[in-house]
Amino acid sequence: MKIEQIYTGCLAQGAYYIVSEKEAAIVDPLREIQPYLDRLKKDGVTLKYIFETHFHADFVSGHVDLAKATGAKIVYGPTAAADFEFISAKDGQIFDVGNIKIKVLHTPGHTLESCTYLLIDENGKDTAIFSGDTLFLGDVGRPDLAQKAGHITQEDLAGMLYDSLQTKIMPLADDVTVYPAHGAGSACGKNMQKETVDTLGNQKKTNYALKQPNKERFIVEVLDGLTAPPKYFGMNVAMNKGGYESFESVLKKGKQPLSAEDFETVAEETEALILDTRNAAEFYKDFIPNSINIGLSGDFAPWVGAMIVDVKQPLLLVTDEGLEEEAITRLSRVGFDNVIGYLKGGFQTWKNSGKETDQINRISPEEFAKQFNENSKVIDVRKASEYEAEHVNEAYSKPLDNIADWAGSIDNDEHFFLHCAGGYRSMIAASILNSRGKRNFTEVEGGFKGIQQTEKVPTSDFVCQSKI
Incomplete structure (x- = not known):
């Protein structure tokens, strides 16, 4: 058996690749699927299941493309509803992957369909949990994203989360490994530790949410200090439920090199937003008027989501040469699929054309x-x-x-x-x-x-x- 955590720092997101015998499973894959296909080919294994812990709000999952490419079945927890074929698993349902078993633990609270997946090894021992946004290291998932006006409140969801943790997670052995969906820096929690893997026993000792004396106190503490979620979250949920354009198609559309003249013309005709991904140290000296700077070297995708919000907004890119594909890829992870081209040769092309530029003091x-x-x-x-x-x-x-x-x-x-x-x-x-x-x-x-x-x-x- 092999468990590999595939951690993407700029999103603070953990996907998981699990292999037993000649079968594999992937938990919460990122949008671009080629790295997973490469792993499967290298290991000579067949992807059997794609386990989704919930409908993610902070990124677009690669589940749909990965299922199409491999024939693997997508698995969600009870109450899930989507516009593509998937298995709506029952609480306690067990899936075989090679010689190991994956048990579904329905843990509503972060969202109603949220699940934790318990890995049972070849000897029948509870070995690890893939806890999604139910349990983080140092925190638990925020319970305010799935509330519905007049029907369910964040207090209701926090209460559900408490019950899920107490009945499904806390009874597990202390030596069970916790593999969360996110780490420090994610907007899905407020108090996450910088580590990305821990034992459940240590979390029982150190996680403030797991140490609350009762449900009432848990609700108060978990809701305290929550800031408003980024406005693009709802759009990502919709894409994860409804499906999306293939990543390869998005990449092909975005990788259209444009001369300075064509770049200016397209910007005027489409009302595209010009997104300059250079470092701040370069941007402030000279840039295309009215362009927005969000540096690729930082928490690029989450800040794009928070600042631009509308995932359908047409975008034109200014990047350092050779980083166009990386920018398009990272944008697609948060659902910004409408990149319509980039400035060929980077900002220097614009500078050489003699066109107007602007500066920041x-x-x-x-x-x-x-x-x-x-x-x-x-x-x-x-x-x-x-x-x-x-x-x-x-x-x-x-x-x-x-x-x-x-x-x-x-x-x-x-x-x-x-x-x-x-x-x-x-x-x-x-x-x-x-x-x-x-x-x-x-x-x-x-x-x-x-x-x-x-x-x-x-x-x-x-x-x-x-x-x-």
Whole structure:
């Protein structure tokens, strides 16, 4: 028997490849399926089942394409409904894969169809659970995504989650390995550990949610501090339920090289959003007017989802040469399938054409320290929890996640400084504000980390945040 965790850091997502004898199963696959097909071919095994822990909201699964390519059966838990053929498994149902067994544990709470899959090895021993978004390391799945107005509330779902954990997960042996669907950085939880694998026994000792004395306290603690989910989540759920265009088709459509002239023409005719994926350190110096910067080197796909929201929005890409396919692939993972081309040769092509460019006013932390005074207006786009831990004195907390809500209220006649933790998020914010005609700001390179190092700008006292 072999269990391989295939972890994708930029999405904080774990897929699982399981082999026994000449049969295989995959749990929660990512959108692009070729890596899985390559593994199957290398191992000389047949994919028998694709186990889905639930209808994912933060990424588009590769289940539909993988089933078509291999003939494997897609498995969901009870109550699941979708527009493609799948097995709606019963609670306790067992699936054979080679010499091992996969047992379905229906664990509603994160969503109603959520399941945990228990792996029973060749000797009949409970060995591991693939817990999806039911149980994370250090946390549990947020219970606010599947609520329905007038029918089911987040408190109802949190109560279901408590019952699922107490009746299905906690009775399992301490030496059972926990393989969650997500790790630290995912928007599906608020307090996840950086580790991606642990024992259930250690989680019983360290996971705050598993240590609550009763259901009432569990509900309060799990719901406390939840921020609004990213707005693209619902669109990803719809794609996972209804199916989608094949990844190969999406890739072919997106990999259309365009000259500067053609790029400009297509942008005007289609009203496509120009997405510049270069590093902030390059973007601010020169970019195509009205383009949005979300760097490929950071948490690219989740931020695209949070900032652009509409997965059907036509996109034109500006990337470093050779990274076009990576950008299209990572966009497809969160459902942004409407890339219609990219600037051939990267930004230098635009520059060489003599077309208009734009810039962001960016300064070093040292220069910020020189310019800062008691009358300076500072906007901090980090998460509220980061701001509460420590911030520049009198700075305004305006999280990037909510920029659509606060950008319009910016006073165009009052200069302000803009920063995040390290410069990635503040350049996203800067490009969005700039595209909306807001030019009365200066972005601080290096963010709060750089500002702290100057030791010249007054900051609040540090407060340790026990939950993020």
